Amino acid sequence: MERKLYFAVKILAAIGIVLALFLLWEQLFHPSFQPCRINSTINCDAVISGAVAKTFGIPTPLYGLIGYIVMMLAAIYQKKTVLLGMAAFGLAFCMWIAYVEIIQLHVICPVCVGCDIDIITTFILACTIFRYKIEPPPPSN
Numbered sequence: 001m002e003r004k005l006y007f008a009v010k011i012l013a014a015i016g017i018v019l020a021l022f023l024l025w026e027q028l029f030h031p032s033f034q035p036c037r038i039n040s041t042i043n044c045d046a047v048i049s050g051a052v053a054k055t056f057g058i059p060t061p062l063y064g065l066i067g068y069i070v071m072m073l074a075a076i077y078q079k080k081t082v083l084l085g086m087a088a089f090g091l092a093f094c095m096w097i098a099y100v101e102i103i104q105l106h107v108i109c110p111v112c113v114g115c116d117i118d119i120i121t122t123f124i125l126a127c128t129i130f131r132y133k134i135e136p137p138p139p140s141n
Contacts (some may be wrong), residue, residue: 005129009075009083012122016068019115023047023061036111046107052100063093064115071122080130087126090119 026034027048036044046052052060067090074083094116101107 002129002132005125005132006075006078009122009125009129010072012118012125013068013072013075016115016118016122017065017072019111019118020061020064020068023111024059024065027053027059027061036109038110041106042108042110044109044111046101046105047097047109047112050107051105052097060097064090067093071126080126084126084130087119087123091123094119 022036023044025031026036026044030048034044047060054060055063067086071083071086071090073079074086094112097112098116101109101112
């Protein structure tokens with residue numbers, strides 16, 4: 001069971017890496033084709049060029065990229081505490097960004113919503129893995 005949970009975390013981390021790379025690519029290169037820009041309310045501009053584009057002077061998507069890479073490595077090497085810690089930090093970070101986007105800027109970033117769903121699920125799995133105890137097999141007669 002625990003192996004399946006780690007596998008699911010690896011899949012979610014891979015999805016998170018792709019989403020973070022997409023936002024970082026948009027932020028760094030400002031391509032003319034922006035599939036994330038639907039209208040003035042639903043777009044990724046808040047993250048790539050707005051108030052949450054940088055956190056402590058570092059592009060915000062870079063935090064997500066590094067976090068998802070660390071969670072991927074924690075799942076590969078089955079480091080429960082690292083996985084739970086990074087998932088908790090990622091959840092808090094994503095919820096802060098969601099708050100700023102929705103409450104302060106009145107903008108919804110579709111990619112960020114995907115990241116939010118991804119990190120919430122990863123956090124739940126990390127909590128499950130952290131609590132999961134492998135029972136020793138019964139002695140064979």
